[in-house]
Amino acid sequence: MARRRTEAFDDFVSMPLPSEKEEVWRYTPIDRLDLDRYRPVGATAPAAAAGEHRLADAFVDGVAADLSERSALVVVSNGSVVALRPGASAGPTAGGLPPGVTVGGLTGAGSGADVMAAGRDLLGTVLDGGDALVRLNDALLTDAVVIDVAAGTVLDAPVVVVHWCDGAEPQGDSAPASFPRTLCHVGSGARAAVVEVVAGASGDARALVVPVSELVVDDGARLDHVVLQVLGSGSWHLARTAARVGRDGSLRSFSTGLGGAYDRHRTDAAIVGQGGSTQLRTAYFGAGDQVHDIRTLQDHEAPHTTSDLLCKGAVAGSSRSVYSGLIRVRRGAVRTEAMQTNHNLVLDERAHADSVPNLDIEENDVRCSHASTVGPVDEDQRYYLESRGVRPERAERLIVLGFFDDIVQRAPVPSAVRRLRREVGTRLAGALGIDDDLVATAGSDDLELEASGERRG
Numbered sequence: 001m002a003r004r005r006t007e008a009f010d011d012f013v014s015m016p017l018p019s020e021k022e023e024v025w026r027y028t029p030i031d032r033l034d035l036d037r038y039r040p041v042g043a044t045a046p047a048a049a050a051g052e053h054r055l056a057d058a059f060v061d062g063v064a065a066d067l068s069e070r071s072a073l074v075v076v077s078n079g080s081v082v083a084l085r086p087g088a089s090a091g092p093t094a095g096g097l098p099p100g101v102t103v104g105g106l107t108g109a110g111s112g113a114d115v116m117a118a119g120r121d122l123l124g125t126v127l128d129g130g131d132a133l134v135r136l137n138d139a140l141l142t143d144a145v146v147i148d149v150a151a152g153t154v155l156d157a158p159v160v161v162v163h164w165c166d167g168a169e170p171q172g173d174s175a176p177a178s179f180p181r182t183l184c185h186v187g188s189g190a191r192a193a194v195v196e197v198v199a200g201a202s203g204d205a206r207a208l209v210v211p212v213s214e215l216v217v218d219d220g221a222r223l224d225h226v227v228l229q230v231l232g233s234g235s236w237h238l239a240r241t242a243a244r245v246g247r248d249g250s251l252r253s254f255s256t257g258l259g260g261a262y263d264r265h266r267t268d269a270a271i272v273g274q275g276g277s278t279q280l281r282t283a284y285f286g287a288g289d290q291v292h293d294i295r296t297l298q299d300h301e302a303p304h305t306t307s308d309l310l311c312k313g314a315v316a317g318s319s320r321s322v323y324s325g326l327i328r329v330r331r332g333a334v335r336t337e338a339m340q341t342n343h344n345l346v347l348d349e350r351a352h353a354d355s356v357p358n359l360d361i362e363e364n365d366v367r368c369s370h371a372s373t374v375g376p377v378d379e380d381q382r383y384y385l386e387s388r389g390v391r392p393e394r395a396e397r398l399i400v401l402g403f404f405d406d407i408v409q410r411a412p413v414p415s416a417v418r419r420l421r422r423e424v425g426t427r428l429a430g431a432l433g434i435d436d437d438l439v440a441t442a443g444s445d446d447l448e449l450e451a452s453g454e455r456r457g
Contacts, residue, residue: 001107017132072097081109084104087157102118103148114148118183121185122146126243141212148184149186153191158195159195177208182212182213193412203234217245223251226411228420228423232260237257241253242267256423257283264294265293268296268299270301271302274303282310289319292313294322298325300328305336306336308339311343312344314400323356325340327360342371381399
């Protein structure tokens with residue numbers, strides 16, 4: 001680890017920092033990132049107040065209650081694994097992990113010979129090198145969450161990982177920077193689910209969070225992966241997820257970005273085995289001056305592979321969003337089928353959304369498509385609800401709630417839907433003035449019931 005950190009830091013020093021002039025950072029405020037304003041922190045940050053630790057404990061308890069059916073709960077503080085709680089799922093493995101499943105910290109809680117061996121085999125195998133921020137994560141990571149599922153093992157309930165990242169007062173000289181790392185391997189024919197929650201101090205507390213996740217899905221295996229980011233409005237979140245899927249393997253990924261002053265999540269999913277598939281879902285909501293930046297790569301390296309991407313988001317106030325995705329079909333990847341769809345709602349005149357889908361096709365016998373929409377709430381939908389007695393402002397809120405609930409329900413881990421829906425509803429309520437009772441009915445399949453109630457009112 002020491003040698004790896006040293007080499008990574010040497011690489012970082014010699015590399016240029018990301019710039020808006022680069023295509024992969026276009027439309028972003030990355031030039032405003034001043035690394036001198038941040039300090040790396042570990043699990044026992046001396047500047048962290050006792051009140052913030054109580055807030056972290058309360059947040060973890062809330063996540064644990066919402067995802068009560070789980071195989072394990074891993075608590076990460078500023079990138080270091082500080083607690084490993086047993087599972088709470090029903091069945092023969094209740095209260096513990098089944099044989100063949102290894103979960104723990106590379107150097108922190110739950111560390112052991114098996115965890116260290118798995119981590120050594122995984123670290124850097126999917127994301128080797130990378131840009132300056134990935135190398136900074138390599139150089140400054142203090143620990144890593146290791147999840148290793150042996151071949152043929154079925155994990156009935158998800159492993160839940162909560163990353164808590166401390167913040168600092170806006171007027172302070174320096175703010176904490178944390179570098180979480182997640183390593184996940186699902187062996188041949190195995191099944192597993194992982195839910196990661198990235199959170200920190202609410203309000204405008206400053207922080208820099210640079211998470212990196214490496215996901216390996218072997219032949220015939222399946223991984224369902226959910227990420228929920230709910231940092232405070234003063235944080236910068238620069239995340240990178242890299243996945244590799246083998247022959248007949250399946251990755252179903254879902255990410256939601258709600259917090260942060262600047263929230264960036266780049267997902268690179270490579271299908272390296274024939275018959276492999278990926279399903280990528282991502283959602284974001286911007287309010288105030290937030291910037292949400294979503295980048296995806298659907299990389300087809302083998303024949304007869306499929307990928308399906310759906311990205312949905314909305315921007316309100318003076319917030320902005322950027323979606324840039326690439327479908328790449330390499331030579332030899334015949335009979336590939338790939339879809340890429342991005343839908344954006346612009347809820348205020350000052351808000352703005354950019355959508356940049358791309359195709360890079362090196363084969364002929366393929367089927368690839370992309371679609372993109374950017375615009376306000378659909379007038380036909382609004383008219384439909386208003387014609388049934390719903391007030392105009394309430395009609396728009398119903399449409400926005402339905403827009404998000406459509407994708408939230410597609411989360412590949414059903415037990416995470418409740419928490420996702422609550423977080424999305426809370427953000428919408430704060431930004432759009434949505435009533436609590438309306439948020440509570442966001443999961444309803446029948447909007448006409450709401451409309452009929454409005455008429456009776």
